[in-house]
Amino acid sequence: xxxxxxxxxxxxxxxxSPDRSKIGHAVLQNLVxxxxxxxxxxxxxxxxxxxxxxxxxxxSSVPGKVDLAxxxxxxxxxxxxxxxCIKQDVEFVIIVAGGFSELGEEGRKLEDSLKEKLKGTRxxxxxxxxxxxxxxxxxxxTALTPGERIWFPGEGQIGFISQSGxxxxxxxxxxxxxxxxxxxxxxxxNRADIDEDDLMEMFLExxxxxxxxAYLESIxxxxxxxxTVRDVNMKKPVTILKTxxxxxxxxxxxxxxxxxxxxxxxxxxxxxxxGVVRAYxxxxxxDFGRALAYARPLEGKRIAVLTTAGGVGVLTTDLLTxxxxxxxxxxxxxxxxxxxxxxxxxxxxxxLNNPIDLTADGSTQSxxxxxxxxxxxxxxxxxxxxxxxxxxxxDTSVIGPIVNAARKKTVVVGVIGNRLxxxxxxxxxxxxxxxxxxxxxxxxxxxxxxxxRMYLRRLSNDH
Amino acid sequence: xxxxxxxxxxxxxxxxSPDRSKIGHAVLQNLVxxxxxxxxxxxxxxxxxxxxxxxxxxxSSVPGKVDLAxxxxxxxxxxxxxxxCIKQDVEFVIIVAGGFSELGEEGRKLEDSLKEKLKGTRxxxxxxxxxxxxxxxxxxxTALTPGERIWFPGEGQIGFISQSGxxxxxxxxxxxxxxxxxxxxxxxxNRADIDEDDLMEMFLExxxxxxxxAYLESIxxxxxxxxTVRDVNMKKPVTILKTxxxxxxxxxxxxxxxxxxxxxxxxxxxxxxxGVVRAYxxxxxxDFGRALAYARPLEGKRIAVLTTAGGVGVLTTDLLTxxxxxxxxxxxxxxxxxxxxxxxxxxxxxxLNNPIDLTADGSTQSxxxxxxxxxxxxxxxxxxxxxxxxxxxxDTSVIGPIVNAARKKTVVVGVIGNRLxxxxxxxxxxxxxxxxxxxxxxxxxxxxxxxxRMYLRRLSNDH
Numbered sequence: 001x002x003x004x005x006x007x008x009x010x011x012x013x014x015x016x017s018p019d020r021s022k023i024g025h026a027v028l029q030n031l032v033x034x035x036x037x038x039x040x041x042x043x044x045x046x047x048x049x050x051x052x053x054x055x056x057x058x059x060s061s062v063p064g065k066v067d068l069a070x071x072x073x074x075x076x077x078x079x080x081x082x083x084x085c086i087k088q089d090v091e092f093v094i095i096v097a098g099g100f101s102e103l104g105e106e107g108r109k110l111e112d113s114l115k116e117k118l119k120g121t122r123x124x125x126x127x128x129x130x131x132x133x134x135x136x137x138x139x140x141x142t143a144l145t146p147g148e149r150i151w152f153p154g155e156g157q158i159g160f161i162s163q164s165g166x167x168x169x170x171x172x173x174x175x176x177x178x179x180x181x182x183x184x185x186x187x188x189x190n191r192a193d194i195d196e197d198d199l200m201e202m203f204l205e206x207x208x209x210x211x212x213x214a215y216l217e218s219i220x221x222x223x224x225x226x227x228t229v230r231d232v233n234m235k236k237p238v239t240i241l242k243t244x245x246x247x248x249x250x251x252x253x254x255x256x257x258x259x260x261x262x263x264x265x266x267x268x269x270x271x272x273x274x275g276v277v278r279a280y281x282x283x284x285x286x287d288f289g290r291a292l293a294y295a296r297p298l299e300g301k302r303i304a305v306l307t308t309a310g311g312v313g314v315l316t317t318d319l320l321t322x323x324x325x326x327x328x329x330x331x332x333x334x335x336x337x338x339x340x341x342x343x344x345x346x347x348x349x350x351x352l353n354n355p356i357d358l359t360a361d362g363s364t365q366s367x368x369x370x371x372x373x374x375x376x377x378x379x380x381x382x383x384x385x386x387x388x389x390x391x392x393x394x395d396t397s398v399i400g401p402i403v404n405a406a407r408k409k410t411v412v413v414g415v416i417g418n419r420l421x422x423x424x425x426x427x428x429x430x431x432x433x434x435x436x437x438x439x440x441x442x443x444x445x446x447x448x449x450x451x452x453r454m455y456l457r458r459l460s461n462d463h
Numbered sequence: 464x465x466x467x468x469x470x471x472x473x474x475x476x477x478x479x480s481p482d483r484s485k486i487g488h489a490v491l492q493n494l495v496x497x498x499x500x501x502x503x504x505x506x507x508x509x510x511x512x513x514x515x516x517x518x519x520x521x522x523s524s525v526p527g528k529v530d531l532a533x534x535x536x537x538x539x540x541x542x543x544x545x546x547x548c549i550k551q552d553v554e555f556v557i558i559v560a561g562g563f564s565e566l567g568e569e570g571r572k573l574e575d576s577l578k579e580k581l582k583g584t585r586x587x588x589x590x591x592x593x594x595x596x597x598x599x600x601x602x603x604x605t606a607l608t609p610g611e612r613i614w615f616p617g618e619g620q621i622g623f624i625s626q627s628g629x630x631x632x633x634x635x636x637x638x639x640x641x642x643x644x645x646x647x648x649x650x651x652x653n654r655a656d657i658d659e660d661d662l663m664e665m666f667l668e669x670x671x672x673x674x675x676x677a678y679l680e681s682i683x684x685x686x687x688x689x690x691t692v693r694d695v696n697m698k699k700p701v702t703i704l705k706t707x708x709x710x711x712x713x714x715x716x717x718x719x720x721x722x723x724x725x726x727x728x729x730x731x732x733x734x735x736x737x738g739v740v741r742a743y744x745x746x747x748x749x750d751f752g753r754a755l756a757y758a759r760p761l762e763g764k765r766i767a768v769l770t771t772a773g774g775v776g777v778l779t780t781d782l783l784t785x786x787x788x789x790x791x792x793x794x795x796x797x798x799x800x801x802x803x804x805x806x807x808x809x810x811x812x813x814x815l816n817n818p819i820d821l822t823a824d825g826s827t828q829s830x831x832x833x834x835x836x837x838x839x840x841x842x843x844x845x846x847x848x849x850x851x852x853x854x855x856x857x858d859t860s861v862i863g864p865i866v867n868a869a870r871k872k873t874v875v876v877g878v879i880g881n882r883l884x885x886x887x888x889x890x891x892x893x894x895x896x897x898x899x900x901x902x903x904x905x906x907x908x909x910x911x912x913x914x915x916r917m918y919l920r921r922l923s924n925d926h
Contacts, residue, residue: 021855098812098822131823144823149853151881164774166823166854173853173880174900217777243774248794249781255814281903282778282879311627311706314680315745318712324788331711349561351718359561360594360607360629390612390636391629392484416745417636418614437637440744 002202005092005124006184007138008067009038012059012090014081015072016042018050023096023144024072027132028053034141034152039064059084068092070132070142075099078128079113086123095128096144101190102129102255114192124198130189131165134172136181137208145169156181157210157293157432158286159203161196163188163217171215171282178425178435180290183208195220197228204232211293213239213285217253219267230274234459237292237452241279242267275455277448280325287441288448291412291434297456298410298449300381302332304374305355308362308391312416312439313355316384319443326447327454331355332380338373345369363393368401375405382410382446387428387435389420396424403431410449414442465665468555468587469647470601471530472501475522475553477544478535479505481513486559486607487535490595491516497604497615502527522547531555533595533605538562541591542576549586558591559607564653565592565718577655587661593652594628597635599644600671608632619644620673620756620895621749622666624659626651626680634678634745641888641898643753646672658683660691667695674756676702676748680716682730693737697922700755700915704742705730738918740911743788750904751911754875754897760919761873761912763844765795767837768818771825771854775879775902776818779847782906789910790917794818795843801836808832826856831864838868845873845909850891850898852883859887866894873912877905 011031017024024044031040032051042050045057056062059069059081069090071081075097085093100111111128118125126133132142136155143152144165150173158180162168165187172185183206186199196214203209212232219225219242232238244250245264271278277292279285303320307313320329331354334342342352345366351357358366374383383405387398405411413428413435415421421437428435436442474494480487487507494503495514505513508520519525522532522544532553534544538560548556563574574591581588589596595605599618606615607628613636621643625631628650635648646669649662659677666672675695682688682705695701707713708727734741740755742748766783770776783792794817797805805815808829814820821829837846846868850861868874876891876898878884884900891898899905 103812145853146855149855149883162774164772164777166772166851167774167778170772170775170851170853170879173882173884176881215774217774241778243777243781245781246784246791248784249777251816252777252780252794252818255816255820281782281901283901283903309627309629309633311625311630311678311680312633314627314706314712314715315630315704317715318706318708319744321709321711328709331715349566353714353718355715357718388629388633390608390633392609392612416633418639419636420612421636438744438746440746 004067005133006135006206008092008140010041010064010066011036011038012041012043012062012066012069013072014043014059014069016044016050016055018047026144026146027070027072027096027142030141030143030147033147034139036139036141041066059088059090066090068094070094070096072096075110075128079110079117082114082117082125086117086121090123092124092126094126094130094132094142096130096132098129100128111190111192118193125193126186127189128192130187131169132187134182134185137183143169151176154181156183157208158182158289159206159209159212160185161188161199161212161214163215165189167215167282171286175286178429180286180429191220197221197224200228200232200238204236209236211237211239211289213289214241215282215285216240216242217244222266226270226274229276233274233276237277239277239279239285239288239292239448240271241282241285275458277451283441284444287436287445291445291448292452294432294434295412295449296406296410298382298453301329301450302379302381303329303384303446304332304377304380305384306367306370306374307355307386308358308360308367308388308394309386310351310357310359312386312414313357315439316443317355319440320446326444326451329447329450334377334379338377338379341373342370360391361393362391364395364398367394367398371401371405375408380409382412382449384412384414384442384446386414386416387424388416389424390417396427399424399427399431402428402433406433412442412446412449414439467530468596469598469669471555471603473504473527473529474499474501475504475506475525475529475532476535477506477522477532479507479513479518481510489607489609490533490535490559490605493604493606493610496610497602499602499604504529522551522553529553531557533557533559535559538573538591542573542580545577545588546580549580549584553586555587555589557589557593557595557605559593559595561592563591574653574655581656588656589649590652591655593650594632595650597645597648600646606632614639617644619646620671621645621752622669622672622675623648624651624662624675624677626678628652630678630745634749638749641892643749643892654683660684660687663691663695663701667699672699674700674702674752676752677704678745678748679703679705680707685729689733689737692739696737696739700740702740702742702748702751702755702911703734704745704748738921740914746904747907750899750908754908754911755915757895757897758875758912759869759873761845761916763916764792764913765842765844766792766847766909767795767840767843768847769830769833769837770818770849771821771823771830771851771857772849773814773820773822775849775877776820778902779906780818782903783909789907789914792910792913795840797840797842801840801842804836805833823854824856825854827858827861830857830861834864834868838871843872845875845912847875847877847905847909849877849879850887851879852887853880859890862887862890862894865891865896869896875899875905875909875912877902
């Protein structure tokens with residue numbers, strides 16, 4: 001249903017501009033620079049060509065079929081241009097401009113006129129007031145921010161829905177930290193037509209997407225949202241960051257996108273009922289999205305912690321066994337036989353009670369052997385492994401044993417530091433091992449996996 | 464009292480080694496590489512020189528006075544070598560080796576023998592089981608981790624006490640993110656003599672230190688700790704990360720440093736009574752340490768939020784006005800006159816209700832003018848300003864207006880993203896503006912400043 005949005009054969013950019021300061025330039029430039037391999041038609045009656053591409057005077061003069069049209073023109077021109085797109089049977093239209101319902105009554109009327117035009121047609125609209133869409137696998141990138149200003153993620157497994165465009169772009173820029181990719185990004189903006197529900201269903205059907213994350217400031221339609229998120233979350237894990245929890249934040253949200261706020265208690269109930277993991281910050285949203293996309297499902301709450309820095313183990317235990325906005329997990333207890341096995345592979349000074357601290361003398365070899373024992377243990381459900389290349393005898397080859405362990409057990413990795421840890425983070429990301437640069441982020445990711453486990457268990461008990 | 468520890472004239476490294484894999488090499492190498500300008504005496508009876516420095520057979524054969532001796536020898540040799548240092552009237556001794564009270568009864572006896580020897584002398588001991596000390600202003604660095612493996616912070620304003628050595632080193636490595644410096648670092652280890660109380664007093668007297676942070680797994684002496692932290696915190700802000708909140712974490716802590724855990728409820732009461740800001744992760748510890756060192760004291764809870772990304776403003780409002788492990792703050796309300804002034808400097812599409820969203824069309828000039836109005840406003844106590852160079856008309860020159868505003872009001876800056884934001888973070892750090900790479904970290908830093916304000920207010924009401 002959304003194939004021509006995710007992987008269109010031809011895209012028209014209406015309002016394409018040779019002026020580098022214009023959005024109509026940035027959109028075209030991103031399509032060209034990201035290497036979109038379908039046809040690109042810039043539409044601008046006063047240019048012959050832009051960025052080496054032949055220009056057309058209007059959408060009707062384009063020689064072939066257009067699957068997706070991006071309207072990069074001022075708000076007041078949008079309705080008539082949308083009408084032209086409908087006439088040409090363009091399946092998907094993106095209206096970039098703001099100046100609609102988010103600016104009050106007059107803008108709302110303008111937005112209503114868009115909705116009117118769509119009625120009874122097969123044209124679907126994203127926006128208005130949107131920074132655009134990104135689908136790395138098909139090299140579709142209609143973002144309005146020039147590529148010099150921002151890092152665009154490459155191919156990945158996370159489907160990202162955002163009601164805020166700018167925040168969405170900033171989050172993606174942050175993902176450059178360890179080269180995290182996405183399967184797709186859509187900024188729904190004022191969602192005059194396509195909304196979060198449509199996109200959750202789209203990502204559910206999208207093979208490249210393994211986990212769905214959404215930033216929302218309000219809900220399009222409460223009842224429909226509940227049905228959709230419940231059904232989608234049964235098959236692919238959904239993480240939601242919904243702002244407007246306090247009355248002050250609701251007010252801020254309504255100034256931002258013009259949408260009416262949903263009572264947070266109602267929303268929270270809906271999310272709990274649907275078993276959706278809730279994030280409380282932009283960092284958690286993608287942290288959890290990664291964990292749920294990459295890690296094996298967690299089977300229980302008994303966690304083993306492996307480190308070469310004692311304090312890291314203690315702090316991890318502290319956060320893991322404390323109930324905060326998420327439940328407490330418990331420290332795995334090893335059998336006497338297992339402790340015997342662990343002893344064979346650790347120095348006498350190592351602490352083998354969970355957390356396992358191999359100390360600053362711990363070696364990659366010892367780390368690997370112990371990780372293997374943990375991965376085989378019937379007393380362990382999940383492993384938090386700290387990969388700390390500051391430890392003199394630990395090097396980046398620890399990634400091999402980590403990948404092996406992650407084939408058998410739920411593994412979340414913590415990597416704390418800087419210089420030496422950067423490459424390791426990128427390599428872990430490539431191997432699709434969820435890795436985090438601090439103790440609290442590592443622990444919260446494991447807790448998110450546990451919330452998913454509790455939900456799946458409830459689901460199987462219900463049937 | 465601690466002058467010869469912070470800025471010694473001569474340091475002996477007992478057990479200095481030419482073998483690069485030995486701790487006795489790393490300690491000497493760090494002193495040399497960091498450019499310590501006092502005398503360095505390697506002590507090793509079987510070498511003539513190491514790293515170009517003449518070696519001595521024992522501490523008594525060193526020609527001059529030694530202020531600080533680092534004993535980098537196995538645990539069992541430590542008592543007799545400590546005795547030699549005492550004989551030579553060495554004021555400060557660091558014993559690096561582990562293998563004392565953290566390993567049980569036998570080790571505890573060995574540690575007791577160290578304490579015995581110190582009695583009635585003027586020699587003070589750091590450790591045993593310590594990674595060492597760092598004082599960047601005097602280029603003292605006795606860390607046992609080679610400089611290739613870790614980033615050592617430069618000169619700064621934060622005094623850092625850590626009971627865990629490895630975690631302390633990892634935290635410092637993480638500070639490389641934006642080049643945060645420290646005024647000093649001491650890993651107290653098993654604290655057979657010098658403990659957290661001594662060091663809080665040391666940093667209180669240390670002019671370069673503006674804020675003190677401590678990672679603790681247990682408390683040396685509850686009553687003394689309470690008196691010390693209360694007295695020190697009145698004059699310099701103290702932030703404490705104390706682990707072992709749950710019984711499982713207490714157990715982990717006792718395996719780590721051999722210290723008995725303190726009941727967390729008792730400790731929490733002590734910290735509240737003393738008005739100390741409590742951190743719950745290694746990230747918060749240094750985040751709050753920076754905020755309390757750099758920012759002007761907050762005068763109240765009315766916060767203005769300035770952004771060019773609407774969603775960032777909404778999420779900030781959400782976290783700021785929610786009570787979590789810290790109190791909720793409130794959104795500043797501008798007067799009609801102020802809103803009129805703000806309007807003059809913003810585009811019509813900008814949202815001037817707090818949070819102020821200049822939108823993706825916001826410019827550096829508009830940002831600067833509005834920041835100035837906020838800094839002058841009688842309705843604003845603190846400002847959270849997002850510096851987002853992904854916004855096309857915003858560039859890194861926003862740092863000037865931010866520095867100006869920070870002269871008048873409490874300013875905390877959020878910088879989200881990657882490529883373009885790195886340099887900005889470093890520049891903000893140089894200007895001693897507390898800046899953070901995510902919404903939750905930015906908001907939590909402001910909340911930490913508010914906790915300090917509440918404490919100072921209580922203090923002035925009590926007198």
